[in-house]
Amino acid sequence: MTTATSTGGGSAPSVPLEVLVAVQDGDTAADQLRHRRARLPERNVLAGLEARLEKNATGAAELDAARRAQEARLAELAGEVDELVGRTTRIDDRLRAGEVGSFRDQEAIAMEMGLLGRRRGELDDEQLVVMEAIEELEVELNRLAGERAVLAGEIASLRAALGSAEAAVDTELATIAIRRADLAAEVPTGLLDEYERLRVRLDGVGVARLVNACCSGCHLALSASELDHSRHAPADEIVHCAQCGRILVA
Ligand SMILES: [Zn+2]
Structure with missing residues (x-):
């Protein structure tokens, strides 16, 4: 197309x-406003905070699972200690009741008491290690809970601002x-x-003005004849830009 095209229009x-x-x-x-609405700066900041909150929650869930595993281990150890105390008590009772007579029996009991004592020491040590691990996990869980509270507050105010x-x-x-x-x-x-x-076809601009011999829609210069x-x-003719096809208003 080399010349401006035209179609019949309505009156005046x-x-x-x-x-x-x-x-x-x-x-x-309106298009610019909708564009601005979709890209409000609060939206990005909010997305960042929400991502941090999610990461925090995931981390906390993992630590909580680790803490529960350690607590289960601590309960197991406590059960073993109880069993061991029970055995020691029963041996003490037998000794007090004078049920152990022979030297061989006494020797066997002394050996068992020695084993039980050593095992008790090991259990106590492991209990301490597990308790320390639980304490460390709780410190970190508390820190994460504090961070979550701060994030939740920031997110709430940012949502309001948005x-x-x-x-x-x-x-x-x-x-x-x-x-x-x-x-x-x-x-x-x-x-x-x-x-x-x-407008649908041409980036939201359906009608353009003629400015300094150029179509303001496609910014191309019109030929002298156009x-x-x-x-x-x-007056009743609608002129179109020969380059982009937009309605042209002189
Ligand atoms: Zn044009």
Whole structure:
């Protein structure tokens, strides 16, 4: 296409075209607002905090599982100590009751008491190690719980801030939508439909102004004949940019 193309329009298009430009301005402003709404800085910060909270919760769950394993081990050790104390008590009772007479029996008992004593020492040592491990896990779990509380507070206030920022944009969008509806009502349906179709196809811009011999939609210069045509087109003719196809308003 080398010349500006045209289609038949409704009556007295110059006024509807100016209104259509105003519709376009409103639509562009609304597009920018929606873009801004989707990229509010609070949204990124919030996502970062939520990721940290999730990481914290995952870490805490792992540590909690480790603590429960250590507590189970501690209970096992306590059970073994109880059993060992029971055996020692029963041997003491037999000795006190004078049930152990022979030297051989006494020797066997002394050996068993020695084994039980050593095992008791080992169990006590292991219990201490496990208790220390539990204590360390609890310190870390408390630290994570504190961090979670701080994060939850930050997230709550940031959500509130994000909500306010979104509401402010929504108010602006609502104002634009009301004005847009009023303006659109003044544009002939066929022209508005064409504008909408072009807008969908051409990055949200369906109508462009002619500025310094250039189409403000595609920023390409019009040829002398295209310029002449667009400037002197009959009042009922809709002129299009030969390069991008947008409705052109001289
Ligand atoms: Zn163009």
